[in-house]
Amino acid sequence: MSDPDLTTLYSPSAYSKRYPREEIFQKHLEIVEKLNKEVKEIKSDLYKPYGKGKREVYHIYGTDLNNSAPIFIFIHGGYWQEALVTHDTYVFIAKNLHKLNVKTIFIGYELCPNVTVEQIQKNVEHALRICLEYAKNMKSRSIYLAGHSAGGQLVANLFETFIPSLPEADRKLIRTAFLLAGIYDIIPLTKTDYNEPLKLDEESARKVSPMFKKFTKSDAKIYVVVAENDSPPFLTQGKQFHEHLIQQGLKSEHIFLKNIDHFDLMENLANDESEVSRLIKKCVTEC
Numbered sequence: 001m002s003d004p005d006l007t008t009l010y011s012p013s014a015y016s017k018r019y020p021r022e023e024i025f026q027k028h029l030e031i032v033e034k035l036n037k038e039v040k041e042i043k044s045d046l047y048k049p050y051g052k053g054k055r056e057v058y059h060i061y062g063t064d065l066n067n068s069a070p071i072f073i074f075i076h077g078g079y080w081q082e083a084l085v086t087h088d089t090y091v092f093i094a095k096n097l098h099k100l101n102v103k104t105i106f107i108g109y110e111l112c113p114n115v116t117v118e119q120i121q122k123n124v125e126h127a128l129r130i131c132l133e134y135a136k137n138m139k140s141r142s143i144y145l146a147g148h149s150a151g152g153q154l155v156a157n158l159f160e161t162f163i164p165s166l167p168e169a170d171r172k173l174i175r176t177a178f179l180l181a182g183i184y185d186i187i188p189l190t191k192t193d194y195n196e197p198l199k200l201d202e203e204s205a206r207k208v209s210p211m212f213k214k215f216t217k218s219d220a221k222i223y224v225v226v227a228e229n230d231s232p233p234f235l236t237q238g239k240q241f242h243e244h245l246i247q248q249g250l251k252s253e254h255i256f257l258k259n260i261d262h263f264d265l266m267e268n269l270a271n272d273e274s275e276v277s278r279l280i281k282k283c284v285t286e287c
Helices: 004-009 021-039 093-099 117-138 150-157 168-173 187-191 202-207 232-247 264-270 275-286
Strands: 044-049 057-061 071-075 103-107 143-148 174-180 221-229 251-261
Touching (some): 021 093, 021 264, 057 117, 071 117, 071 150, 117 143, 117 150, 117 202, 143 150, 150 174, 168 174, 187 202, 221 264, 221 275, 232 251, 251 275, 264 275
Parallel strands (some): 143 174, 174 221
16 A cells, blocks of 8 residues: 555655645646747757657757757656656757757657556667667767656666666767756655556565666766755755765766755756756856
8 A cells, every 4th residue: 555645755746835736747837838839940850759659759959950969868757657748848958958059859758557667768778779879870979868857767777787888989978967856766656656557566666776776987977966845855865876876986966956846947947047057058068
């Protein structure tokens, strides 16, 4: 049986100071929907399939930029189950990146219970291999990875076996990873309502949890970003995971965003003067 208190504890919607728990997610979707209208003029190649599922597609924004342009690859969240969050939800991110002459790729994926969390990881890795081939064919000079919420878990796990397995030239393309309000220990979710479609037990949850992974050293720097007004375990896990990466010899920096919640962390990517936007700008222009 699930624990209602634990479900609330792991619900980012319960900790926003902007709107009530029942309203924040819908308000967030309304905000990003308006923001997304601003990228319609950016040249793009949309709904490129990488698998058989309807959500197994990716978008490329900035196809008018130089072939060598850096590429920012984004993976959305939604607790691996939220149908309203897709590869379309945060395309507004491409606007400010396009101004910096950076292409943006948004990767979608099938959701639980149609697939398992472990299968989502494998599918995302398959999509990334295709994106890497695109980057090499274009002679892109660098790649930046980012994931929000559950997307942070998916990006973090890439550093276990996926990235180390790549040819050296491919590994060196990947300069930075941004883990935005990610979750890294999935085991507690097995006792929440969120587990109904995930169908995880403690063993399978541990298997997909970055917190328990052994990572190989990487040239890429990892930014573990947390938001002050997020679910408390998200903050605690962010700090712990940053320390876990450091202990294993990876380059990591912990970023604490004051007066920000799980959702406006993403909304603030539309503001090129926000702290998270400035961080990304510095990396894609200097790293």
